[in-house]
Amino acid sequence: QENNYQPVQNDSQPDNSPYDNNRSNNGAEQNNDPTPPTTTVKPAVTNPPTTTTPKPQITVPQTEPPEVVIEDTTNLQSVLNYVNSLGRTTDEYYNIGAGLSHDGSDYGKAEAVYNWIQNNVSGNCQVFSVATMYACKGIGLECRYAFFSPDDWYGHMANLVNVDGAWYVFDTQGGRFLKSDKYGDITRIFDESDITIDISVSESAY
Template identity: 25%
Template sequence: MPISNGLSYLDESQTTVIGDSNNVNEVSVAETQKSMGVQVNAASTVYKKVYTKVKYKSWYKSWYKSWYKYHGKWKYKWKYKWKYTWKYKWVITYKKVTTSSTTTSSSSSVSSSSTSSKSNTTNSSNSTSSTSSSLTKYLKATTNCQSTSTTIKSKAKSITSGKTSSYAKAVAVYNYVRDKIGYSFYYNTKYGAVGTLSKKTGNCCDTAHLLVALSRASGLPARYVHGYCKFSSGSWYGHVWAEVYVNGKWYKADATSSRNSFGVVNNWKTSTATIYGKYASLSF
């Protein structure tokens, strides 16, 4: 399921910090300890976007060198010296960083404990609201994920008819895409969700578009995952698949192989895959 490099290459010094949506801050405990004069250790986890070289791009170097050095000095110089250096130099990886801070409070009173209890209720409510808000973007239609299309909505309704739970709906959508959509080899997006449903075939990008669109049309948050995977054939390829959010958990949904099932991937090794990013919309 190869795809071309669809990443945005930025300056090495530029980094972005992305919050971990799976963390829930239990502030009530910290506030109570603080009111009792206890030292509090607060930890938070973030993902830091970094730009690094990876070995899988090195074959371009040898290929350009062996091919273009016999096809003219300037052509070789442009292809190997410039295009390889800048286009294939950087890829995005995500580094998990945990930071901690220590605070000490010497004040202790009954009113402080009462305030902490109220804060617990408020923050629990805010945490739930924040989680729901963070999933909103995974329910919206995008350029190639036409989840509000009449065609997509009608098909989603037909697929999930009679299914009462979110999990049952997610499995039904996944099984439909896996069993009814064939695989075609080409790079990047070509048809989008509606086109893939019509043609009944697509590459990994378009298969993911359809699965994400049908999931969102069924009221299930879904997103794209872009990575570099070692397939059962032994070859490494850039790959795109979907993830669907059900009952507080993200499930892998790679419908490009009949060997896979909802939440289970068998046609490539999940343990060795490099994840480039997870997106609400696929840009390539």
């Protein structure tokens, strides 16, 4: 008898094992799993809108130059305040006069004061007159203020000094050393308390 028995051939169809389902006809792995893979997606980070805070505007105040206050020097005290604000004070002029060297005579004292003022003082006639007054007091000479014009405080101011018993014009700014009253019209003579006094001035220079 003819043997019709044929061996069972291996099934050429792939089984449904996971391994075979992942392979394609060319043997490459392929995912045929109908369930889609689970993908964890990071939530989108939304940054808040960037806001730029404007820097505060710094306003620099416009500084005005300091107001120059010019004192109304129409009396002796205001003149003294003015002179004391410039550098040397009346006390310093007094001490300078006290320290000047001289021969002991009134003339020698007047000469020492005159020369020092001429070489060391600057400014208007009021400054010269006040410096002269206090330097004379320091060195031991009698001294007074005097106006030489009808304009008083806004005119010319100088001094009178007593040398050997006589009063002379002593104008350290104007360069008049021990002159007579013929130098100019003296309109007022006054002391360090701003009190008007009557003095007869020599009619001739020393």
